[in-house]
Amino acid sequence: MCIMLCLLVNTDEAQQLLLDIYERLDDLDANKAEARAGRLLHGLGFTKKMQQKLCKDFSGGWRMRIALARALFVSPHLLLLDEPTNHLDLEACVWLEEELRNYKRILVMVSHSQDFLNGVCTNIVHLTKQKLYVYGGDYDTYVQTRQELETNQMKKYQWEQEQVAKTKGFIARFGSGSRASQAQSREKTLAKMLESGLTERVVAEKILSISFPDPGKVPPPCLMVQDVAFRYSDNTDWVFKGIDFGIDLDTRVALVGPNGAGKSTLLKLIDNQLLPTQGQIRRNAHLRMGRYHQHLAEQLDLNLSALEYMMKVFPDITEKEEMRRIIGRFGLTGRQQICPMRNLSDGQRCRVSFAWLAWQCPHLLLLDEPTNHLDIETIDALADAIKSFAGGMVLVSHDFRLIRQVADKIWICDHQEVKEWPGDILSYKEHLRQKMQADFTPSKK
Numbered sequence: 001m002c003i004m005l006c007l008l009v010n011t012d013e014a015q016q017l018l019l020d021i022y023e024r025l026d027d028l029d030a031n032k033a034e035a036r037a038g039r040l041l042h043g044l045g046f047t048k049k050m051q052q053k054l055c056k057d058f059s060g061g062w063r064m065r066i067a068l069a070r071a072l073f074v075s076p077h078l079l080l081l082d083e084p085t086n087h088l089d090l091e092a093c094v095w096l097e098e099e100l101r102n103y104k105r106i107l108v109m110v111s112h113s114q115d116f117l118n119g120v121c122t123n124i125v126h127l128t129k130q131k132l133y134v135y136g137g138d139y140d141t142y143v144q145t146r147q148e149l150e151t152n153q154m155k156k157y158q159w160e161q162e163q164v165a166k167t168k169g170f171i172a173r174f175g176s177g178s179r180a181s182q183a184q185s186r187e188k189t190l191a192k193m194l195e196s197g198l199t200e201r202v203v204a205e206k207i208l209s210i211s212f213p214d215p216g217k218v219p220p221p222c223l224m225v226q227d228v229a230f231r232y233s234d235n236t237d238w239v240f241k242g243i244d245f246g247i248d249l250d251t252r253v254a255l256v257g258p259n260g261a262g263k264s265t266l267l268k269l270i271d272n273q274l275l276p277t278q279g280q281i282r283r284n285a286h287l288r289m290g291r292y293h294q295h296l297a298e299q300l301d302l303n304l305s306a307l308e309y310m311m312k313v314f315p316d317i318t319e320k321e322e323m324r325r326i327i328g329r330f331g332l333t334g335r336q337q338i339c340p341m342r343n344l345s346d347g348q349r350c351r352v353s354f355a356w357l358a359w360q361c362p363h364l365l366l367l368d369e370p371t372n373h374l375d376i377e378t379i380d381a382l383a384d385a386i387k388s389f390a391g392g393m394v395l396v397s398h399d400f401r402l403i404r405q406v407a408d409k410i411w412i413c414d415h416q417e418v419k420e421w422p423g424d425i426l427s428y429k430e431h432l433r434q435k436m437q438a439d440f441t442p443s444k445k
């Protein structure tokens with residue numbers, strides 16, 4: 001209708017509008033719109049069959065992927081993305097990294113994934129003290145540049161403070177007498193120096209420290225999975241068939257694989273939330289397990305404060321001050337501990353969940369996407385806590401950097417199997433990148 005109006009009016013303004021519309025259609029490659037939409041959805045993990053389903057039939061995580069595909073399809077002049085890697089598996093993260101790396105327009109993104117930021121960003125904007133500071137380069141470059149600037153700032157601050165102290169001392173000693181004129185001159189110099197403003201002292205941001213209690217020893221084998229097969233019902237496909245492995249307190253493994261391959265299902269089988277359809281899982285009678293999953297914070301009673309919730313869950317701890325210290329270890333202090341949890345951010349509620357998990361004193365941590373809603377500093381604190389933890393860990397995560405920090409082995413869940421990847425997570429990422437390039441390169445006939 002808009003185009004018809006432009007043709008009828010035939011004014012210079014209408015002609016320009018028409019040219020803009022044609023240019024926009026060319027930008028969107030409108031003749032290949034369906035194929036382009038299919039390519040975007042395929043990159044985000046949608047099979048051809050899934051692409052024909054109604055949006056209402058998808059879970060919340062998959063709807064987020066649809067919303068992301070829609071934003072990429074529109075190809076706006078300014079694309080704003082807030083934590084785009086949440087709800088993605090590693091393969092989709094690699095695809096999205098390549099897609100955004102080549103984005104030809106303006107991209108502004110918030111992300112907790114340092115690896116993703118390094119792969120996509122050419123500038124980093126740091127928000128602190130209600131001001132924005134722009135750094136050129138990727139995230140690693142930003143960290144290095146900021147450290148150098150703060151080091152130089154601290155040196156300048158110390159030099160200025162020494163000069164101020166010396167000048168004040170000289171004025172105090174020679175304010176009268178034969179050198180009074182020199183003292184007056186230095187007093188004027190000092191006044192100008194103070195008026196122009198002194199360099200601020202560098203105040204280090206508070207470093208969060210997370211820790212998991214020592215659970216004690218459990219003699220191996222802690223857990224044995226023997227010839228296990230699983231499916232949700234007789235009418236559904238097998239998720240796993242004939243898998244075998246063992247887990248002990250020195251196990252540090254990351255589960256990788258596409259969404260729907262069964263990573264979360266495997267954690268539930270280990271945790272006895274699901275029972276094998278065939279085979280058996282043997283657990284040491286003394287083994288304690290703690291499972292963190294991305295929906296755990298949604299199960300909190302938001303009418304309670306973090307302090308009230310923890311004292312309700314752990315009635316053995318009767319002293320409020322002791323419980324305050326426990327919660328405080330996870331970065332919640334002061335009013336954050338006593339206000340209703342509905343007033344906390346998603347990241348703060350996740351910290352409550354981590355406090356709950358840690359105080360169960362598990363021998364085996366089962367972590368399913370623990371970095372969602374966490375900031376970079378908290379993720380680093382979590383990594384340090386896992387590395388110093390005396391028990392075992394099985395991790396599902398889309399954060400390559402966290403996996404690189406804490407996992408000794410990579411297990412791939414796919415095609416109803418669980419098998420070990422022969423290299424580290426970076427070699428697996430390169431494998432995914434090469435696989436993606438092969439999938440999206442048109443075959444020559």
